[in-house]
Amino acid sequence: MADPSTSPPLTRQSVVEAHGLIRHHVHRTPTLTNATLTALASAPRADLRGTPWEYVAGTTAGQGTGEDGKGGGEKRRPANPTIRLWFKCENLQRVGAFKARGAFHAVERLRREPGGAAGGGRERGVVAHSSGNHAQALALAARENGIPAHIVMPTISTPSKIAATKGYGARVVFSGSTSTEREAACMRVIEQTGARLVPPYDHPDIVLGQGTLGLELQEDAAALIHAAAASGDASHHRHHGSDERAERLPERVIRAPSTVGLVAATAGGGGKKKKGLDAILAPCGGGGMLSGVALSCEGTGIRVFGCEPSFEGADDAKRGFESGRRVEAVRSLTIADGLRTPLGRVPWGVIYERRLVSGFFSVGEAEIRDALRLLLERLKLVVEPSAAVPLAVALYNEDFRALVERESGAEGWDVGVVLSGGNVSLEALGRLFAGDEEKTKATET
Amino acid sequence: MADPSTSPPLTRQSVVEAHGLIRHHVHRTPTLTNATLTALASAPRADLRGTPWEYVAGTTAGQGTGEDGKGGGEKRRPANPTIRLWFKCENLQRVGAFKARGAFHAVERLRREPGGAAGGGRERGVVAHSSGNHAQALALAARENGIPAHIVMPTISTPSKIAATKGYGARVVFSGSTSTEREAACMRVIEQTGARLVPPYDHPDIVLGQGTLGLELQEDAAALIHAAAASGDASHHRHHGSDERAERLPERVIRAPSTVGLVAATAGGGGKKKKGLDAILAPCGGGGMLSGVALSCEGTGIRVFGCEPSFEGADDAKRGFESGRRVEAVRSLTIADGLRTPLGRVPWGVIYERRLVSGFFSVGEAEIRDALRLLLERLKLVVEPSAAVPLAVALYNEDFRALVERESGAEGWDVGVVLSGGNVSLEALGRLFAGDEEKTKATET
Numbered sequence: 105m106a107d108p109s110t111s112p113p114l115t116r117q118s119v120v121e122a123h124g125l126i127r128h129h130v131h132r133t134p135t136l137t138n139a140t141l142t143a144l145a146s147a148p149r150a151d152l153r154g155t156p157w158e159y160v161a162g163t164t165a166g167q168g169t170g171e172d173g174k175g176g177g178e179k180r181r182p183a184n185p186t187i188r189l190w191f192k193c194e195n196l197q198r199v200g201a202f203k204a205r206g207a208f209h210a211v212e213r214l215r216r217e218p219g220g221a222a223g224g225g226r227e228r229g230v231v232a233h234s235s236g237n238h239a240q241a242l243a244l245a246a247r248e249n250g251i252p253a254h255i256v257m258p259t260i261s262t263p264s265k266i267a268a269t270k271g272y273g274a275r276v277v278f279s280g281s282t283s284t285e286r287e288a289a290c291m292r293v294i295e296q297t298g299a300r301l302v303p304p305y306d307h308p309d310i311v312l313g314q315g316t317l318g319l320e321l322q323e324d325a326a327a328l329i330h331a332a333a334a335s336g337d338a339s340h341h342r343h344h345g346s347d348e349r350a351e352r353l354p355e356r357v358i359r360a361p362s363t364v365g366l367v368a369a370t371a372g373g374g375g376k377k378k379k380g381l382d383a384i385l386a387p388c389g390g391g392g393m394l395s396g397v398a399l400s401c402e403g404t405g406i407r408v409f410g411c412e413p414s415f416e417g418a419d420d421a422k423r424g425f426e427s428g429r430r431v432e433a434v435r436s437l438t439i440a441d442g443l444r445t446p447l448g449r450v451p452w453g454v455i456y457e458r459r460l461v462s463g464f465f466s467v468g469e470a471e472i473r474d475a476l477r478l479l480l481e482r483l484k485l486v487v488e489p490s491a492a493v494p495l496a497v498a499l500y501n502e503d504f505r506a507l508v509e510r511e512s513g514a515e516g517w518d519v520g521v522v523l524s525g526g527n528v529s530l531e532a533l534g535r536l537f538a539g540d541e542e543k544t545k546a547t548e549t
Numbered sequence: 550m551a552d553p554s555t556s557p558p559l560t561r562q563s564v565v566e567a568h569g570l571i572r573h574h575v576h577r578t579p580t581l582t583n584a585t586l587t588a589l590a591s592a593p594r595a596d597l598r599g600t601p602w603e604y605v606a607g608t609t610a611g612q613g614t615g616e617d618g619k620g621g622g623e624k625r626r627p628a629n630p631t632i633r634l635w636f637k638c639e640n641l642q643r644v645g646a647f648k649a650r651g652a653f654h655a656v657e658r659l660r661r662e663p664g665g666a667a668g669g670g671r672e673r674g675v676v677a678h679s680s681g682n683h684a685q686a687l688a689l690a691a692r693e694n695g696i697p698a699h700i701v702m703p704t705i706s707t708p709s710k711i712a713a714t715k716g717y718g719a720r721v722v723f724s725g726s727t728s729t730e731r732e733a734a735c736m737r738v739i740e741q742t743g744a745r746l747v748p749p750y751d752h753p754d755i756v757l758g759q760g761t762l763g764l765e766l767q768e769d770a771a772a773l774i775h776a777a778a779a780s781g782d783a784s785h786h787r788h789h790g791s792d793e794r795a796e797r798l799p800e801r802v803i804r805a806p807s808t809v810g811l812v813a814a815t816a817g818g819g820g821k822k823k824k825g826l827d828a829i830l831a832p833c834g835g836g837g838m839l840s841g842v843a844l845s846c847e848g849t850g851i852r853v854f855g856c857e858p859s860f861e862g863a864d865d866a867k868r869g870f871e872s873g874r875r876v877e878a879v880r881s882l883t884i885a886d887g888l889r890t891p892l893g894r895v896p897w898g899v900i901y902e903r904r905l906v907s908g909f910f911s912v913g914e915a916e917i918r919d920a921l922r923l924l925l926e927r928l929k930l931v932v933e934p935s936a937a938v939p940l941a942v943a944l945y946n947e948d949f950r951a952l953v954e955r956e957s958g959a960e961g962w963d964v965g966v967v968l969s970g971g972n973v974s975l976e977a978l979g980r981l982f983a984g985d986e987e988k989t990k991a992t993e994t
Contacts, residue, residue: 134579136641195929196581477975484640484971486929526929530922534979 186516195526209313305392315396391451631961640971654758750837760841
């Protein structure tokens with residue numbers, strides 16, 4: 105990888121420049137909206153029983169005296185925010201995830217180094233240890249640039265992932281499955297070939313590459329919000345039957361900016377002027393993408409929040425952010441398997457030290473699964489469990505929802521939601537929802 | 550429904566006018582492409598054993614003399630066409646299917662009738678018998694126009710479908726499940742309320758409404774094809790390792806026309822000029838959408854083909870088209886449950902009598918399931934089984950593939966594929982692929 109000290113400064117302008125370098129290699133993925141999900145996000149939850157938000161903080165069941173075991177804490181009122189959702193569809197990105205952006209940017213930057221193309225850099229190639237989206241993204245970026253890619257994968261990787269990585273033209277090098285063994289295997293490749301290491305998230309070039317999705321989301325959502333306001337969709341009344349309401353809100357899967365010109369040009373004015381997004385919710389694993397998106401929002405006034413699973417301590421970034429000390433190890437088997445990684449050093453600098461992320465919210469496994477089902481059945485998009493975490497926060501995390509209600513009142517927030525990837529097999533989806541099938545059957549009989 | 554004799558003539562120009570009437574009520578859904586699926590369509594099938602195309606026609610196993618039971622017929626060479634696929638995503642349409650187009654057009658036309666708005670027409674409302682996408686589409690269109698919708702559904706309909714239809718504000722009227730009982734229930738509603746019947750496909754206004762998707766597909770695909778040619782993607786060499794090849798072909802999920810201007814403006818010329826689509830593959834149930842798409846292509850030189858399941862005679866349109874006599878009844882339980890309907894009279898006039906459809910192709914249940922899996926796992930879109938039938942034709946029907954090879958040679962065809970809808974539950978998908986799960990497990994152990 106390019107020496108981090110030679111990387112462009114971590115600023116919004118550098119994200120704009122990264123976009124210029126990679127835009128012809130990656131998709132400008134669509135930004136979609138959906139009335140049903142926006143209506144769900146904008147209705148108060150019916151019941152907080154059994155959730156971590158059942159009681160007002162400091163008055164929880166454990167501290168109560170109720171005989172029925174339900175405690176005597178003060179019941180919390182469900183938040184009643186207005187949240188309009190804008191989905192950035194990186195599941196439709198090349199290799200099926202945002203990782204293509206960082207990989208192409210890293211390789212483009214290497215090519216531009218002194219000696220990167222001419223001085224043998226091309227022959228040396230790149231190396232990474234990964235069995236997931238980063239491996240495939242780097243293999244693709246390397247191949248399109250005509251340089252070799254060496255991917256270190258544990259011998260226990262599933263045959264389909266090995267085949268997919270080889271399918272992108274990479275040389276697969278097997279190792280043991282501990283991080284020590286994988287790093288040792290990487291070092292051997294580097295010694296033998298002179299390949300440059302491209303880490304999955306902990307490098308400025310990766311951060312800047314991933315951040316490019318934030319620029320597109322800001323631009324496309326602003327255009328769509330403007331169009332919706334101009335055509336009067338935004339002025340629809342709120343109704344309190346949720347089904348009916350779902351359809352009275354703008355349900356359009358509007359694409360930006362093509363449709364926009366059309367709508368804006370033909371519909372009369374009337375709606376009030378609205379700048380664009382108020383906030384972006386992004387999943388946080390190693391933090392490369394979250395920190396890149398935060399950089400892309402620097403100085404825009406758009407607040408960026410990180411979203412994590414709470415299961416088995418996978419909310420390491422949240423805990424680190426709130427305690428002021430980065431958590432360096434995570435051992436969680438959350439279904440959001442892309443988010444089992446601890447936050448990297450470079451992302452931490454952007455997220456915490458520079459305070460470019462406003463906060464973190466976490467959700468439980470059942471909430472992630474419910475959000476995933478909604479994305480599949482209502483938005484009609486195939487996404488991986490990690491990508492459902494931000495929607496789960498918007499729909500179910502009462503702390504986030506109360507924040508929106510408090511800050512925005514009746515006007516509400518336009519919230520960008522990063523759908524980070526779509527690499528999940530039908531079999532894995534089947535296993536995730538197998539329990540629901542039985543529940544459904546039990547209800548029907 | 551408006552008296553068919555007052556409907557606009559069934560011409561391309563009337564489809565253009567229908568588009569003007571409904572464009573602010575429906576989504577302009579995206580047109581996507583995908584390198585993996587295009588590469589699959591452009592590689593010869595490895596093996597025709599066990600398929601209906603194993604032997605050259607007229608030399609089938611049954612007529613052969615081979616002792617091994619495999620017959621002595623002449624083996625057929627797998628076709629080797631070049632097929633570039635462009636997917637029209639009507640699964641992202643309002644109510645999750647193209648049916649919204651016809652329903653909005655029908656209601657808009659009723660509103661414009663003499664007396665439609667003023668003379669009590671508004672109070673009388675509309676009625677349909679349907680338990681599927683048409684019911685929900687009509688309910689939505691009626692509600693947005695402020696008129697009542699009465700939907701006749703069999704008492705045995707699943708509670709979720711009844712709830713969904715009521716959710717769009719319709720009055721649900723229950724009936725028995727035979728067509729006689731449902732029609733009698735409709736007649737009673739008409740007598741009591743004066744509501745106008747809106748049939749699901751057999752009416753010119755419905756045909757013209759559904760046809761509007763064809764206009765958008767033509768326009769967006771032409772822009773994308775032009776952009777790909779200008780940026781040189783189209784000039785990539787063909788390689789014969791399918792994995793490698795998959796990624797060397799343009800994999801972009803390009804959106805039209807927004808991305809296009811960008812690509813066309815920045816990339817140098819060099820590619821050759823290409824007009825647009827060569828053909829469109831659309832599913833055929835009652836034929837309302839297929840005939841509308843055929844009208845939208847009238848005079849453009851784009852050939853339109855109907856795609857059907859072959860299971861239990863669901864290929865009624867194909868049989869009718871080839872025998873010159875419309876098949877009026879179908880009893881098939883194909884997994885493509887939207888295509889169990891016989892072809893309507895109005896569609897038949899367009900499709901057969903005016904020869905605006907060039908031919909029909911059918912595929913088996915396993916092929917539909919395989920195509921569905923590819924759409925879910927590779928295109929990352931949730932579609933219903935009926936929507937996978939055209940892709941199954943492009944990938945697996947040797948008659949279609951041989952036609953493309955014969956007609957276009959190395960140059961190939963750009964083929965529009967209509968993804969008609971996405972209304973399928975996770976449970977239904979789970980059941981469809983449950984067998985595969987067991988097969989996978991067996992292979993792994």
